[in-house]
Amino acid sequence: MIRLKTLGLAAFMAAVAVLPAAAASGHDNKTPERQSWSFAGPFGTFDRAQLQRGFRVFREVCSNCHSAKLLSFRNLAQPGGPEFSEAQVKALAAEYKIQDGPGEDGKMFERPGRPADRFPSTYANPEAAKATLGAVPPDMSVLAKARTYSRGFPLFLVDPFIQYQEHGVDYIYSLLALGYSNDKDPNYNDFMPGNRIAMANPLSDGQVEYTDGTPETAKQYAKDVAAYLMWMAEPKLEERKKTGFKVMAFLLLFAGLLYFTKKRVWAAAH
Numbered sequence: 001m002i003r004l005k006t007l008g009l010a011a012f013m014a015a016v017a018v019l020p021a022a023a024a025s026g027h028d029n030k031t032p033e034r035q036s037w038s039f040a041g042p043f044g045t046f047d048r049a050q051l052q053r054g055f056r057v058f059r060e061v062c063s064n065c066h067s068a069k070l071l072s073f074r075n076l077a078q079p080g081g082p083e084f085s086e087a088q089v090k091a092l093a094a095e096y097k098i099q100d101g102p103g104e105d106g107k108m109f110e111r112p113g114r115p116a117d118r119f120p121s122t123y124a125n126p127e128a129a130k131a132t133l134g135a136v137p138p139d140m141s142v143l144a145k146a147r148t149y150s151r152g153f154p155l156f157l158v159d160p161f162i163q164y165q166e167h168g169v170d171y172i173y174s175l176l177a178l179g180y181s182n183d184k185d186p187n188y189n190d191f192m193p194g195n196r197i198a199m200a201n202p203l204s205d206g207q208v209e210y211t212d213g214t215p216e217t218a219k220q221y222a223k224d225v226a227a228y229l230m231w232m233a234e235p236k237l238e239e240r241k242k243t244g245f246k247v248m249a250f251l252l253l254f255a256g257l258l259y260f261t262k263k264r265v266w267a268a269a270h
């Protein structure tokens, strides 16, 4: 019996020792750098100014190739997001031409965008994008949640407890700001699986104008656009965290009440 137990333990220890090695082999990707984000942790909230800057970067740079099919203009004015004013969103939407129809003559026509319209894509379909760009640029609506990376054993066991939920944004930030490390090869990236990426570095210093005095550097753009992508992927993040706090507070209170109820109910027993 004892021999069996020790054998089992030895096998388990051996398996544990092999696990990280197995996870690390097969690619020479770097692990994304963990950043500090305003929306991390149980009380996290988005930084409105950062989301507004991030939208600027998304709109002026990324949306030339990437779509964001789940985004409607009006979302940009909703609580918990960049919170542009209704008037700003109306003016922004009107800058775009949206196909509508058919009209009374049976033909499709173009009209200025309205807040209820979806954010238009540059390419009509993924095939058209691939034909021009060499690869399909993934839709950005939920990209920050769809991308992740393995932190390996034992960190993945710890993450739920330390409330680390920013793997996706950390990956996106690292890919953009730190990953293009080979000057001679624009398609090399330290963080892309397999290290090959069809997208050359889309960001450079001074490319997007900021009106709030924030430094106009490629790194800052990467940070802001990553935060913006997080909001697009989880527009109700703030609400979720607030609800979570209320639930925990309630459960704590309820546990206390139950404890005293139990004491009372059983007090007469002896």
Ligand code: HEC
Binding pocket: 057, 058, 061, 062, 063, 064, 065, 066, 133, 134, 135, 136, 137, 138, 143, 147, 172, 175, 176, 192, 196, 197, 198, 199, 202, 203, 225
């Ligand atoms: C010139 C077109 C172009 C622009 C501009 C562009 N991208 Fe891309 N992007 C692509 C293509 C194409 C891919 C697919 C790459 C591949 O599969 O190798 C891609 C892939 C990505 C990926 C996915 C990597 C992965 O894990 O699959 C991320 C993240 C990304 N882009 C972010 C951005 C951000 C943020 C911006 C704006 C700052 C941006 N891109 C601007 C074309 C572009």
